[in-house]
Amino acid sequence: MRVGIIGANGYSGIELIRLLHEHPHVTLNLIVSHSTSGTPITELYPHLQAIYEEQLEALDVDKVASQVDFLFFATPARVSKDWLPSFTQKGIPCIDISGDFRLNNPDVYKQWYQAEHTNAEYLSEAVYGLADVYPEAIKxxxxxxxxxxxxxxxxxxxxxxxxxxxxxxxxxxxxxxxGVSGAGRKPSLTTLFGEVNENVKAYRLGKHQHIPEMEQILTEVSGDTVQVTFSTHLIPMTRGIMCTIYADLQETITTDDLIHAYDMYYDHTPFIRVRPEGSLPSTKEVYGSNYCDLGVTVDKRTGKLTIVSVIDNVVKGASGQAVQNMNLVNGWDIDEGLKYSPVYP
Incomplete structure (x- = not known):
């Protein structure tokens, strides 16, 4: 199958190139970038020499549509909303790695992304691609x-x-x-070495665009309105996300019971790994892979639960999950092109 990447010059795009190069069922037929069109990808990323050396092209809807059967948008937010419908109208399935189609309500999108949604009618059509939870809808x-x-x-x-x-x-x-790769490749004061090294910095407290996305899904799952307190921190490493989550238990339950609940819920997917009691995951243990590792502990004294969840933000948090979604749409094994063990150390 012929696939293309729009926004191939960023970190998510370059990770897609790596994953798709090893995928047994696809050919990467086209890479597109508005800002660097005409540039060989190896000029931006020399490590691709002798692996993938194609030139980045400008975005021409008709030309792209004639060359691909499946399309990834690895663009910044507020870009894909203007372009993606042009391809789905031509029968080309699209996966959007930006946030433009995650929220159901255009007013909520405007509030958190500071822009009008130019194709709001597509918000109700888009399927939320949390691949390990919604595989049937994604298909x-x-x-x-x-x-x-x-x-x-x-x-x-x-x-x-x-x-x-x-x-x-x-x-x-x-x-x-x-890690810093979550901010993308565009230079900024926040991600300078001198600002990040030997430093941990909180940012966008109460304002992060992933807040409405999490609340939307948790509200749907719960059946009641859910609001979360979400704090974000930039730490001095390249890849990785750790979410340490706290909540009150509704009933008396043991750590072992919760581990069993996770094992039962995710028994259909190879990408969620639940740690045994007493073991908590770290970001290095999923580096370069599509795994999400979960650890859980119950504090009997306070009746509170702590969950530790770690992923590689560029793989499971972006391009790896996108490939997982592509596999679901096409009826392939869910782990095709993703059978990488984590890189350690």
Whole structure:
């Protein structure tokens, strides 16, 4: 199958190139970038020499549509909303890695993304691409909204417990920490080495665009309105996300019972790994892979639950989950092109 990437010059795009190059059922036929069109990809990323050396092209809808059967948007937010419908109207399934199609309500989109949604009618058509939770809906989708990186880590930890009403939805606190690659490749003061090295910095408290996405999904799962307290921190490493999540238990339950609940909920997918009691995951243990590792512990003294969820933000939090979604749409094994063990150390 011929696939293309729009926005192939960023970190998510370059990770898609790596994953698709090893995929047994696809050929990467086209890479597109508005800002760097005409440039060989190896000029931007020399490590691709002798692996993939094609030239980035400008975005021409008719030309792209004639060359691909499946399309990924790895663009910044507020870009794909203007272009993606042009391709789905031509029968080309699209996966959007930005946030433009994650929210159902255009007013909520405007509030959190500071822009009018130019194709709001597509918000109701898009399927939320949390691949390990909604595989059946994804299989029949033409527009898939790839979840945000923080949202992926947090929702995979929370959904099984919220669905089974094991925790209070009035008490959820999500403490998120991310490596610098989550900010993308565009230079900024915040991501300079001198600013990041030997430093941990909180940012966008109460304002992060993944908040409405998490609340939308948890509200759907719960049946009641859910609000979360979400704090984000930039930490001095390249890849990885850790979400440490706190909630009040609804009933007396043991750590072992919760581990069993997770194992049962995710028994259909190879990408969720639940740690045994007493073992908590770290970001290095999923580096370069499509795994989400979960660890859980119950504090009997306080009746509170702590969940630790870790992912590689560029793989499971972006491009790896996008490939997982592509596999679902095409009826392929869910782990095709993703059978990478984590890179360690």
């Amino acid at each position: 029949h989708a033409q527009v898939i909204a790839n979840p945000g990186c923080y949202a992926t880590a947090a929702l995979l930890a929370l959904i099984p417990l919220v669905e089974k009403k094991l925790i209070s939805t009035k008490s959820i606190i999500i403490d998120g920490k991310s």
